[in-house]
Amino acid sequence: MLEIKNLCVSFNGKKLLDNINMTVLDSARHRLLGHNGSGKSTLINTIAGDSSYTIDSGKIIFDGVDITNENATTRALMGIFLGAQNVPEIPGLTVLSFLKHSMIAHKHFETGKDLSMGEFLEKLENAREQLNIPQDWLNRSVNVGFSGGERKRIMLLRLMLTQPKLAMLDEPDSGTDKDVQKQIIETMNNMRNTTFLFVSHQDNFSNAINITQTTALDNGKIVIE
């Protein structure tokens, strides 16, 4: 599914990841461990195409394709999802409009066809009901006025709608109550066709997911595989 080969990454000249070699298997529940600043977020943000990080050397192979030089949009459309820790507020852009544009892009990339409004709304309603997300959230601006837990639920909605091949979740359980954590765990366990690479500091949360692999980072290097 995902192969990281000899990856070295820096930011403003400072080395953050040093010769990372890692394989994430198909349908894995792969946990990333490490102290704050160990490089976990840098690694998944780099995989998701954040160009503010410089790849000094190495390769990222996704589904057999070298995506090292692909931009963030292409990576997302190929099936890489990022549930970041911090998400920006976008006043004026409704959740509905944002989801619609994202879904249109995915549908077009996957099939070359346009997404009909009917198809979009049907998928949206199904996912929204499963996650018990209030209808009025769709008309609110993206991430504006949402609590940490509510933002995670919107993230789950995006996840269910796009059905990515690889979902990278950076501390999905942080800032959430037990109910939201339960929803996240259920979603991760139910999406059997999606591979998960996630960061979590909580063993309780991680134990509820059938972890298949664990990688620990320290100071930008892999210390446990």
Place this chain on the structure above:
Amino acid sequence: MKRLNKKLVEKISSLRQEPTWLLDWRLDAFDKWQKMAEPHWAMIDYEPIDYDSLNYYNETQKIDNSKLKETYEKMGLPESEQHALLGMATDTVIDSKSVHTSYSDELERLGIIFLPLSEAVIKYPDLVKQYLGSVVPNSDNFFAALNAAVFSDGTFVYIPENVKCPIDLASYFRIETAKIGQFERTLIIAESGSSLSYLEGCSAPRRPNHQLHSGVVEIIVKENAHVKYSTVQNWYAGDSVVYNDSKAKKNGILNFVTKRGKCYENASLDWTQIEIGSSMTWKYPSTILFGNNSHSDFYSLSITRGDQQADTGTKMIHIGDNTISNIVSYGIALNDSKQTFRSLVSFSGKNGKNASKCDSRIIGNTATANTIPTIIHKNGLNQQSHEATTGTIDKSTLLFLEQSGIDEDEAIALIIGANAAPIISRLPMEFLVESKQLIQMALKKE
């Protein structure tokens, strides 16, 4: 009809069968114009305009109701824009003439006059004479004086006392003929206690040379009246604005416009401007807050790309006491384009308030944005705040959208559309969809 001289002014007036007082007013304007120098203080560059080479009058045939949709189709207007215009009371001005004015008879039953200015001059000469040039005199500035001398047609609106105009009125200006100069004039009078929402739309097809548009809008808002004036400006921007093309400015509309309103006691005037087109724009819709407790808002969204140039802004002249004005400007400069926001806020009354907020976004390494506010306190008895920000698109927001599968252009359009929502949402409902589409198109690279 070329060669700009006194005979041409007389010819235009004669073709329109105008009364002597109007011909005299035109000739006076022409005389003043000849003594004026073309202004070059704005931050815009363009080849010298050869005023003798322009075509000043092109008689377009009137269109009846049944042919209006066909005409819009022939002009290549998008379906949504056709639909919006057909659903509103619209004065359609092509080149030099008003070719169709819809709903005039229905409005007349309410006492509302909605006519081409050329017809209003004949039918209501006293009203036109009383107000023409009362807010924008025929010597106001170089381009306004030229307009006063050679204006061919335009729109006249009169809303009687205490009448609320039940539908949005609109002018649609179209420059169709190559090398023509369009000099339309709009005169709006809202009597005491009346209200009106007015929309101005404009477009032009591709032509090989520059075309000049020099319009004048005068709005008189009497005691307790309210006028909302919205503009969606989508003049042809010129081939030279094509992304990555050369910087040569060969064509597109040179847009010099003077718009001004005068508010009497307790009156209010709202300006909403969506500026997308034109090779070059020079435009500062302004309000004279003459009466006590009068109010004016100016909301502007300006998008320039390629090598478009826009020097725009507003003036709020606070003369009465307890007057209030708000200025909200959002400009987006892409590619090699150049934008300048220029404002003048002056106070001579008491307890006046103005809040100005201008935000510009520069996308790309070669676009420029300038903000030039001028604030004049003549007596220190008023309050003014000015907030200005300049930056580029927030990278984390852009990345978030890209990581959701949305490409960069689309993501930028979404972010800007979101930021501009408070301005766009002020447009009349009929033009909201059309405007959103125009903005999306304007933000996409060719």
